[in-house]
Amino acid sequence: MKKVPYRHSISKVLGVSLIVFLLFSVSIFAQDGGSAEGASAEVADSGDSSGDPAKGKALFNQNCAACHSLTRKMTGPALANVESRLSDDEGLDREWLYNWIKNSPGLIASGDAYANKVYSEYNQAAMTPFPTLSNEDIDNILAYTAAPPKTAAPAAAAAGEASGSGSGSSGDGVSNELVLGALALVFALLVVMLFLVNKTLRRIAEANGVDLSQEESAKRLPLWKAFAKNQFLVLVTVVFLLLGSAYFAYGWMMQVGVDQGYAPVQPIHYSHRIHAGDNKIECKYCHSSARVSKTSGIPSLNVCMNCHKSIYQVADETLEEGKREYGIDYNKEIKKLYAAVGWDEENQKYTGESQPVKWVRIHNLPDFAYFNHSQHVSVAGIECQQCHGPVEEMEVMYQYSPLTMGWCVNCHRETDIKVEGNAYYEKIHAELSKKYGVDKLTAAQMGGLECGKCHY
Known part of the structure; x- marks a missing residue:
């Protein structure tokens, strides 16, 4: 029986590929296990065993x-x-x-x-x-x-990047570069295998007296002609382009009027990170009308002066952090506040020469959508962060949520009504609970999906 020349080459390539793949798998699992052990040891060593x-x-x-x-x-x-x-x-x-x-x-x-x-x-x-x-x-x-403080981990990560470690890691602790390298090697091995298989098949064809060069030259057509003659391929391509264009056009149109992430520059910089975060100032101390009004309101500058009559400059550490991290001089912003409210810092009195501050609105619903802050804040007991995001971490205030109709509707479907201690809901809750066969009612089951709730 005639020896088949291509079997030996393909077997070699497959064997080498299998060995390399197994070696990479072992190294990845070993690194993953080492990372897990290191993390476990770190958790075991951190903290105080005598407290939570x-x-x-x-x-x-x-x-x-x-x-x-x-x-x-x-x-x-x-x-x-x-x-x-x-x-x-x-x-x-x-x-x-x-x-x-x-x-x-x-x-x-x-x-x-x-x-x-x-x-x-x-x-x-x-x-x-x-x-x-x-x-x-x-x-x-x-x-x-x-x-360790909260900022220790990000700081360590930043230090690692700056030191030139250059090794990102995936969620399970495996290096991204290692995974990509393994995939690139597997792809290269596949290319080599295909090249060797093609070369071996050509040798077999030539050994059997087949002239491949003449057949290929006779059958070879320009790429565009071959594409044009294949009606199925043309149809599939056209359908794909139409669907892709429709998808991107729909996505673009659905973003009209959605300002998620909008973070305008304000005439006087106000750091929610410092006031609500570091100093733990309650949101509703400044936005007091959120408890009793439709709108949360823009705080009067007199509210700012309740504290800044005495706080005329910030600590050196905070000032240096602001200049280094955000390019902001907090002391200059306090001077802008004094100029706007008409405060004579030297003589400690008001001059009466105030200036308007043209704040830029960030959260803005359409005129045809009704939203009442007091209903959500005072009645429902919703925290400000549920809609406005982690305000206490924002140096520059931005729109955290999309504020779209779908976003509101989903919240009404998922949020249980707060009925404890509210006699108004007792009878309604009892009747609707029997109707829906549930212990707790969502805002949707209480009529929160009716069009007239928000549009009238």
């Missing part, structure tokens, strides 16, 4: 955030790693912290040296005592202060 950082964060925000930050000095000192710092620098243990947090005036009166040092440093204003906090609560707070 998640519970501590909630307690910190409720009791401590008004006067303390983790990373910067405010009314009180920064509290990041406070326990380890006091232990290393002052030789104080956790028991001292229990006494200080629960009864700081008593500890000061007892003559404790470090308590009196803090008392003198911070304008002889004793810290508010928290006798209701248990030792477990304080353990949780200390565990939270010992945990």
